[in-house]
Amino acid sequence: MTLLALGINHRTATVEVREQVAFTPAQLESALTELRGLPEVREAALLSTCNRTELYCVTDTAGEREILDWLGRFHGLAIEDLTRCAYHYLENDAARHLMRVAVGLDSMVLGEPQILGQLKEAYQSARRAHGLGGELECLFQHTFAVAKQVRTRTGIGRNPVSVAYAAVSLASRIFDDFSRSRALLIGAGETIELVARHLHEAGVRQLTVANRTRERAEQLAGTLGGAAITLDEIPEALVRADIVISSTAAPLPLLGKGMVERALRQRRHRPVFMVDIAVPRDIEPEVGELGDVFLYTVDDLEAVIEENRRHRQVAADQAESLIEHGVGGWQHERRLRSGGALIREVRARGEALRDLSRDQALARLARGEDPEEVVRRLAHQLTNRLLHRPTVALRDAASDEQHELLDAAAALLLDEPSDPSP
Incomplete structure (x- = not known):
């Protein structure tokens, strides 16, 4: 096999x-x-x-x-x-x-x-x-x-090695309890969809998706129990958002410094975590100058991802070692299974020969033959039947000078020699 x-x-x-x-x-x-x-x-x-x-x-x-x-x-x-x-x-x-x-x-x-x-x-x-x-x-x-x-x-x-996961990982450094955090996601493409799922898995339950078309926002938000809004409604949503992650194809920034400043005043300067994954950027760089905003760009995420790739490579080297040990363990189990199957076959053959000799002996006894002669014949037949195949194989091995097979047969079939007398 x-x-x-x-x-x-x-x-x-x-x-x-x-x-x-x-x-x-x-x-x-x-x-x-x-x-x-x-x-x-x-x-x-x-x-x-x-x-x-x-x-x-x-x-x-x-x-x-x-x-x-x-x-x-x-x-x-x-x-x-x-x-x-x-x-x-x-x-x-x-x-x-x-x-x-x-x-x-x-x-x-x-x-x-x-x-x-x-x-x-x-x-x-x-x-x-x-x-x-x-x-x-x-x-x-x-x-x-x-x-x-x-x-x-x-x-x-x-360690995260995707932009979406890295964004959520950075957010976890700012917020101890995601279950009380509100997230505003701008865009509804593949990256934002991954971000939404990672946030939901991390415990965020109050999630709003803003998109140019409300229908697409509703498709994404609906799968996670969130709300959908259009881009025009972002200023109001900013007031409630603790986490803002944006990834659109807009040619100009959607969030300016003035819009975010107004939202911060209404929030009474509670901190906001922002990640701008878009290229060109969705959030004006000046927003990062505001004291209560933690703003990260896609370049910041790439730095996190590269660092995490290095950590994963170290872990990958450790994993390779564990796998080699695992392959060795599988080989050992396989050999044991193979030996067990051979043992079962050998025992089954021996038991079949035993049963054949026994049944023949019982039949002779039933015919009234001398019990002592029946036992002698039983012992002779059983010995011949059990040793016939090994004997033929040993003769062939000796003829072909298969010394390893002969040594293995000696180890399997012969009793250990007693220690020589001093």
């Missing part, structure tokens, strides 16, 4: 190719059934995200070409196009790759945590489709344990 990991990801394939190779949730069950049905595949799991599609299989032989052919057929893609961007790993390298994926070391954003949840969903889908046997079941369980250890013992997921 061979463990195989095969796939494409953001490093090897363009987004156009990744889109074509991705599996929708509706396709997963049928895809796993087809994959599991290939003659050489014994177990199978399938991971499909926006950045990667990977197949984890236990095969009779390596079989990467056959599985790649199947992937191309399933999606109607030329095998040559897939071959140019596909990679595969075998055995220990496959286990190592899965563990690196699980902890975010192979992700576009180093250490991102979402991939572990996606991998757990892939594992559950494979279980439901009866794609998992002993090998992949144990590998996934061991991988999840390693991922937990990496998250617990390193800081790989602790």
Whole structure:
């Protein structure tokens, strides 16, 4: 049996190719059934995200070409196009790759945590489709344990490495309790949507989204229980806002020094945290001169992000070490499972030969044969049956000068020699 990991990801394939190779949730069950049905595949799991599609299989032989052919057929893609961007790993390298994926070391954003949840969903889908046997079941369980250890013992997921997360992280340095903070988000694009979700996860419940069109603001605010306003209503909203984060495509600043000064007077100079992610800027630089405003720009966030990337790289090095230890642990468990299966087979064969000899002896006794002769014959037959195969194998090994096999047989089959007399 061979463990195989095969796939494409953001490093090897363009987004156009990744889109074509991705599996929708509706396709997963049928895809796993087809994959599991290939003659050489014994177990199978399938991971499909926006950045990667990977197949984890236990095969009779390596079989990467056959599985790649199947992937191309399933999606109607030329095998040559897939071959140019596909990679595969075998055995220990496959286990190592899965563990690196699980902890975010192979992700576009180093250490991102979402991939572990996606991998757990892939594992559950494979279980439901009866794609998992002993090998992949144990590998996934061991991988999840390693991922937990990496998250617990390193800081790989602790420091933000996105603009949206960094903005929220900076806000947390100003406000101890987000649950009492009011946030005003200006814009409704992807970055503001991420900021909104991070703020909501951090505990902010009073959230207002301002946008040029109220409809788009309502779409975003509604998913998080917030309020929607137009850009014209920003001056009134500023009075209530403790956190202001802006990211629009406006050609000129939306928040000037005078507007913010008026809002501060009505707030009785309670501090305001502001982040201007837009380029060109949405907030006049002079706003940062006001005493009760903490204003950060996208450049400030990039500095935070770069510092956090360095912290994550240190953590990534620690994670690599833990993964190597995890691969070693998986290898050990695999050897134990392999030895256990062999032991069960050997015992089953011995018990079958025992039962055969016993039944024959009982039949002779039932026919009235001499009990003493029956016992002698039983012992003779059982010994011959148990030792026949090992004897033939030892003769062949001796003839072929397979000394390692002979030494192993001696260690397994012979009693330890007693210590020589002094």
